[in-house]
Amino acid sequence: MADIVLIDDNSRDQRRSYGADYIDDGAYSDIIRHIERVNQSSDFTFLKTSKCVLIHDSLEDFINGHFDEHSHVAKDLIIHILDASHIPYVCFSDGHSYTDCDSDENIVSLKKSEFYIRLKDFLDCYKNTGVLQFLILAYGKNYRKVLVTKYVKALFQKFDSKRPADILTIADIKPAKSGEIHYMEKIIELSQPALGITYEDLLDYIEDNEVSVREFQSNINNIINSISLNGKNTYTWK
Amino acid sequence: MEKTLILGNKPEKWWIKDLGETDVLSVPNFSVGKNSDISNFVRELPKDIDCVVIDADSLYTENIELPLDLALQIRLMLRECLHTSLSSIIIVSDLSIEAFRDYGVKSMILMTRKVSLVQSEVVCEVIRNSAPLSPGEYVEGFLNLIKIEPQQKIEGRHSIANEWGAERLGSVVCPDRKSDIIPLKTSSSLYFRYCNLASLNADEVRGIINCKSQERIESKEIESKGVKFLLIDDEADKGWLKVLSVLMPDAEYDVWNTPIQSYDDINSEIRNNIKSRKYDLIFLDLRMAGVSEESVLNPEDFSGMRILRGIKKVNRGIQVIMLTATNKSWNLKALLDAGANGYYMKESPEYHFPVTYSEQNANALIETIEACLENSYLQDIVAGVAQLTLPADSECSDNIYNQLKIALSLILKAKTNADYAFAYISLEQVFEIATSSLIRQSWNNGRYEFFFTEDTHEKCRLIEGGKDKGLLDSAAQWKKVSAIYYQLYGGGDSTFSAKVEYLISLRNKYIHPGTEDKPVITQVDFQNLFDVIVLFLSVFK
Numbered sequence: 001m002a003d004i005v006l007i008d009d010n011s012r013d014q015r016r017s018y019g020a021d022y023i024d025d026g027a028y029s030d031i032i033r034h035i036e037r038v039n040q041s042s043d044f045t046f047l048k049t050s051k052c053v054l055i056h057d058s059l060e061d062f063i064n065g066h067f068d069e070h071s072h073v074a075k076d077l078i079i080h081i082l083d084a085s086h087i088p089y090v091c092f093s094d095g096h097s098y099t100d101c102d103s104d105e106n107i108v109s110l111k112k113s114e115f116y117i118r119l120k121d122f123l124d125c126y127k128n129t130g131v132l133q134f135l136i137l138a139y140g141k142n143y144r145k146v147l148v149t150k151y152v153k154a155l156f157q158k159f160d161s162k163r164p165a166d167i168l169t170i171a172d173i174k175p176a177k178s179g180e181i182h183y184m185e186k187i188i189e190l191s192q193p194a195l196g197i198t199y200e201d202l203l204d205y206i207e208d209n210e211v212s213v214r215e216f217q218s219n220i221n222n223i224i225n226s227i228s229l230n231g232k233n234t235y236t237w238k
Numbered sequence: 239m240e241k242t243l244i245l246g247n248k249p250e251k252w253w254i255k256d257l258g259e260t261d262v263l264s265v266p267n268f269s270v271g272k273n274s275d276i277s278n279f280v281r282e283l284p285k286d287i288d289c290v291v292i293d294a295d296s297l298y299t300e301n302i303e304l305p306l307d308l309a310l311q312i313r314l315m316l317r318e319c320l321h322t323s324l325s326s327i328i329i330v331s332d333l334s335i336e337a338f339r340d341y342g343v344k345s346m347i348l349m350t351r352k353v354s355l356v357q358s359e360v361v362c363e364v365i366r367n368s369a370p371l372s373p374g375e376y377v378e379g380f381l382n383l384i385k386i387e388p389q390q391k392i393e394g395r396h397s398i399a400n401e402w403g404a405e406r407l408g409s410v411v412c413p414d415r416k417s418d419i420i421p422l423k424t425s426s427s428l429y430f431r432y433c434n435l436a437s438l439n440a441d442e443v444r445g446i447i448n449c450k451s452q453e454r455i456e457s458k459e460i461e462s463k464g465v466k467f468l469l470i471d472d473e474a475d476k477g478w479l480k481v482l483s484v485l486m487p488d489a490e491y492d493v494w495n496t497p498i499q500s501y502d503d504i505n506s507e508i509r510n511n512i513k514s515r516k517y518d519l520i521f522l523d524l525r526m527a528g529v530s531e532e533s534v535l536n537p538e539d540f541s542g543m544r545i546l547r548g549i550k551k552v553n554r555g556i557q558v559i560m561l562t563a564t565n566k567s568w569n570l571k572a573l574l575d576a577g578a579n580g581y582y583m584k585e586s587p588e589y590h591f592p593v594t595y596s597e598q599n600a601n602a603l604i605e606t607i608e609a610c611l612e613n614s615y616l617q618d619i620v621a622g623v624a625q626l627t628l629p630a631d632s633e634c635s636d637n638i639y640n641q642l643k644i645a646l647s648l649i650l651k652a653k654t655n656a657d658y659a660f661a662y663i664s665l666e667q668v669f670e671i672a673t674s675s676l677i678r679q680s681w682n683n684g685r686y687e688f689f690f691t692e693d694t695h696e697k698c699r700l701i702e703g704g705k706d707k708g709l710l711d712s713a714a715q716w717k718k719v720s721a722i723y724y725q726l727y728g729g730g731d732s733t734f735s736a737k738v739e740y741l742i743s744l745r746n747k748y749i750h751p752g753t754e755d756k757p758v759i760t761q762v763d764f765q766n767l768f769d770v771i772v773l774f775l776s777v778f779k
Contacts, residue, residue, distance in 0.1 A: 017397075142340060146302070149337045154299045156332055163252050164359045214359070221334035228336035 002033035003051040004126065007078065009060045010036050011067050018116035028123050037062035038074040047081050052132050054119075055079070056112070057093035082106075090115070090137055099138045107138055114140075145227045148190050152220055155183040164214035170203050191223050191233035202237070240326075241286060242365060245308060246293025253330070253358045254293075257365065265308070267298040276304075277318075277426040280311045285320040289368045291361070294331035302337065305329045306344035309353055313380055314431035316438075320447045324376050326368035327353045330361045343386045343428065351379025373443035386432035388587070397476060398424075399563045402433065403584030404477025406591075410600035412457040412484045419484075420477040429587065437590035458600070460607055462486035466516060468508065470545065471523035471561060472497040478561065482521065485604070492517075497527050499541050501548020513552045515621060518614040519607065522546060522578075524562035524569070537572035550577040555617030555650065557610035559603075565589075577650075579613070580606035609653065612761060616650060619768050629778045634675035638775070641667050649764055659748055659759040666745045668771050669738075673718040716742045719774060726777040734773065741767050 006023065008015070015021055023034050038044075039061040047053060059075040060067040082089045090107040092115035100109035121141040125133045135143040159172040173184050185199040197205075205211070219237060226235040242260050249262040263283075268275050283290075290312060294305035301307075309327045316323040329348075331337070335355050339345050347353050352371050356364050371379060388398045401420045408419035424430060438446075467489055471478050474495040483491070492511065494504055501509070511517060524542035525531040534540055546558060560573050560581040570581055582603040585591055591599075623642050628635040641664065648661035713721075719742070720735040731737075747757050 145337075145340070149302050149333065150299060152333060152337070153295060153302065156295055157299070160248060160251060160295055160332075160358075164357075217332050221332075221336075224334045225336045228334075228339060 002029065002031055004032040004054065004123070004132075005047065005050045005052075006032055006034040006054045007038065007059060007075075008034070008036065008054075008056040009062070009067055010056075011060065014112070015116065018113060020116040020119055022120065028127070031127055032123060038078075039063055039071075040073040040077055042074060044078060044081055047078065047087065048085055050087060052134075053078070053082055053087060053089040054115070054137075055089060055091055057091040057109075058095060088132065088134065090134065092116075101138070105134070107134055110137060142228075142231060144190050144232060145224065148187055148224060148227055148233075151181075151183040151186045151190075152224060154181070155187065155220070156217065158183075159213060162213050164212065164217075166213050168206055168211045168213055168216050170207050173203065173206065187220070187223065191227070191235070194226075194232075194234050195223070195237050197237040240288030240368060240370070242289040242291060242368075243284065243287045243322075244291045244293060246291075246296040246330075248293065248296040251293065251296070251358070253361050256362050265297055265304075268301060268304055268307070274423050274426040276307050276311050277315060277431075280308065280315050281318045283312070283319055283322055285322055287322040287325045288370045289326045289328065289365055290322065291365060292327065292329045294329050295333065295358075303341040303344050305331070306338060306341055306347055310344055310347045310428060311431075313347065313350070313353075313376075314428065314435065316376075316435055316443065316446055320449070321370070324371040324373070324443075324447065326370055328361065328364055328368065329353070329355045330358055331355060332357050343384060346384050350383050351375050372440075373447070374440040376443050377438065377440050381435060381438065384432070386429050388429045397473065398429065399584060399586050399588075400473035400476040400478070402430065402587040403563065404481050405430070406585040406596045407582075407600050407603070408477065408481045408484070409593075410458065410597050411481055411604075414457060419480050433587040433590065437592045457484065458604060459484075460486050460604060460611070462489035462611075465489040465518050465611060466491065467519040467521060468492045468494070468512070468517045469521045470494045470504070470526065471521065472526050473523065478521075485607070498545070499527055500544040501551075504545070509552070512549055512556065515553060515556070515617045517556065519610050520549060520556060520558045521561055521582075522549070522558055524560055524564060524573070537566075537569045540569070543573065543576060546573065546576050546578055553617055553620070555620030557614055557616070559606055559610060579610050582606070615761070615765055619649070619765070620646060622768065622772055626772065626775050627778055628775060629672065629676065631675065634672065637671045637675070638668055641665075641671055649761070652761070655758050655760065658761050658764055659756075662759045662764050662767060663745055663749065665764065665767050665771065666742060669715060669719050669742065669774070672774070673715065673722060676722055677718065714742075723774055723777055730777075731773060734770070737766075737770050738774075741770055 015023055022028065023032065033046075033050075038059070055075065055078060057075070059072060059078075060069050061071040061074050062068075063071060079089070079091075081087075088106055090110060092107075092110040092112045094112045096109040096111050099107065099111075099114075102108045115137060118137050118140050122133065122136045125131060125136055133143075135147070139146040155173070158176070159168065162168075162172070175182055182199070184202065188195060188197070188199050188202065206216075222235045223233050226233045242257075244254060244257075244260055244262040245265050246254070246262060247264050248254075254260065254262060266275075266279065268279070290309075292305045292308055297304050306329075309329060312319060312325070312327060313323055327347075329338075335348070338348060338355065348355055352368070352375070354364060401424050405420050405425060412419070465486060465488070467482070467486065469479055469482060469491060471493075472495055474493050479491070479493055483489070492508060494508055496503075498504065512520070522542055522545060524540050525534075526541040526545060531540060537543055542560065542562070546560070549556060549558060554577065557579045558577065560570075560578045561584060562569070562573075562581055563584040563586050564570070565583065565586075573581060583599060585596060585599060623646060626642075628638055645661055645665035645668070648657065648664055652658050652661050716735070716739040719738050723730060723734055723738075741763070744757055744759065744763060747754065748759060751757075
């Protein structure tokens with residue numbers, strides 16, 4: 001029984017245009033099941049045995065032999081079942097222009113073209129490792145690099161009034177206010193185990209030593225370089 | 239230092255202060271992929287900048303590729319940004335260059351001339367040494383170095399080619415309204431912008447930035463009052479209906495845009511309209527089944543070909559212009575052989591046609607439409623032939639019918655005055671066939687049955703031994719035709735004789751011009767002759 005369920009009306013055969021016709025060809029039929037035609041009378045009991053559901057956010061109900069663009073009852077029903085059963089899901093649609101997650105880490109907004117471009121890598125990852133890596137759907141195969149870069153950029157913005165030769169302080173790195181993301185902590189998490197230094201160790205090091213902005217940025221850039229080239233960090237903090 | 243503009247959200251940065259007085263423009267939080275929003279921003283930039291500095295690290299954090307997007311749009315929006323498109327572009331970031339890799343063509347901008355990624359530590363020196371691209375460098379160091387592909391691979395090609403084709407036609411037909419033809423989202427895509435520039439040479443780039451390009455702004459229109467056309471195209475909403483409506487502003491139209499395989503798949507209302515000659519002109523797409531026809535090689539296998547054959551089967555005279563992205567001569571020949579009256583080659587973004595080609599292509603379409611509208615009467619003629627009552631004698635009837643077929647085949651393909659003349663001469667032959675057969679048959683008891691007594695036609699009659707034996711076989715053709723008409727009809731159109739005399743003399747003057755110039759015979763003359771022949775043959779009912 002396939003663990004992943006894809007529910008997409010695919011009414012204009014868009015899967016083909018996105019180069020995802022391998023779904024219809026059955027190349028991944030052992031791990032993914034695809035469903036195109038549903039309405040509020042459909043039997044959704046199969047959802048409860050699935051490990052995750054990938055659903056078209058604008059899913060049209062199939063009523064009296066055709067898709068009704070004004071009726072989306074089945075989609076709402078499916079999301080309700082998934083929320084109640086705590087089954088993770090991903091909502092994709094042409095109408096979504098950015099990637100967003102809800103508090104349960106479900107991806108609730110993803111552009112349809114990007115979803116289909118990344119789906120194969122997501123399925124390959126699951127086939128090879130048994131892990132449902134939703135970050136692949138959200139950011140692509142090289143999601144570590146995307147995330148690290150995003151965090152590094154935000155981190156650098158915290159001290160961008162300093163000149164390269166200026167000395168960094170802990171205040172430049174730690175969140176300025178509660179609720180702000182610990183960018184450096186996130187970077188270090190994504191760079192383990194090779195980085196060889198914890199967040200606390202780093203803060204101690206910066207507190208005890210005179211680390212210039214230039215030197216710090218150089219170390220951080222080595223992490224980006226390493227993840228970019230190897231898919232994961234292999235650089236050890238110096 | 240050249241004229242410099244900084245795009246960034248932190249004017250208080252130390253290196254901006256070091257630069258001294260420089261314009262800093264803040265950049266909104268554009269979402270990834272929102273090309274139309276970015277291009278709207280870039281469009282508003284000053285047109286005379288030598289150096290654009292993009293402070294990448296101060297821009298929206300979620301969109302890492304934004305500085306690359308901005309750089310690419312600045313380069314690609316040559317017609318809007320003018321000299322600024324040739325500026326030296328400096329992206330300032332303390333992130334590693336690796337952070338900007340893997341963004342496809344956007345990353346490729348870093349490989350082109352005079353686009354650099356520099357750290358803040360050295361930016362002031364780099365800016366001071368910067369210089370804009372020359373037009374030649376723009377072509378060699380940018381246009382020839384990058385290649386932008388459409389985002390969607392298969393359906394995308396079909397769809398994009400359609401939108402591109404409509405946009406190109408729109409750029410000639412209605413340059414002032416071309417932005418209305420296809421959605422802004424499409425026209426502002428990187429691919430469309432690239433395709434619009436890809437064929438330029440250095441002189442053309444220079445002409446654009448110096449505002450010397452001779453872009454027309456007046457629209458082209460075809461006289462279309464009373465015209466009704468049918469557009470059969472599954473991509474009609476990709477700009478084709480709009481551009482055809484602009485081209486024929488007073489025309490009424492119907493549209494069929496559902497993908498189909500054959501003529502019978504069209505609904506009965508439109509099929510009835512085709513059969514009952516409600517349309518003056520049909521525009522028909524060659525690939526009406528969309529993506530599934532990408533790999534078709536045999537022209538007979540195209541849905542458009544099957545639809546064309548269906549149309550021509552029920553209304554041979556209706557004018558059909560094929561809309562096609564194919565550039566295969568064998569496809570076009572097969573379509574014309576199957577009865578298409580012309581074609582418009584939808585320009586493909588894959589072939590970087592120069593602007594002059596778009597103009598020629600659009601002008602050719604306009605000529606084709608005008609010719610088709612002039613020939614829309616042919617469907618009445620073809621229908622008229624089908625409804626004719628021919629003489630009872632089967633040999634005569636067969637001969638007349640065959641002669642009509644020859645005349646029809648000539649007129650359906652006629653494009654020049656000589657073509658019309660030969661179709662006309664062929665049609666006039668119907669009189670010869672009918673009169674000689676009828677006069678021969680009318681010999682009865684030593685006299686011809688056909689005669690009449692009006693003075694003007696006395697010479698038609700054969701007098702032997704003082705006896706009036708009727709119509710003379712060697713009489714002038716127009717007299718024989720008139721004699722038969724008046725006798726069999728017992729009255730009828732009193733001007734018939736004069737019309738026949740004129741029409742037959744026109745044929746005679748063309749064949750035997752003597753020292754005179756040959757008269758010009760037009761489709762109107764053909765139509766008039768046909769009407770008179772219909773009248774003449776109607777007497778056999």
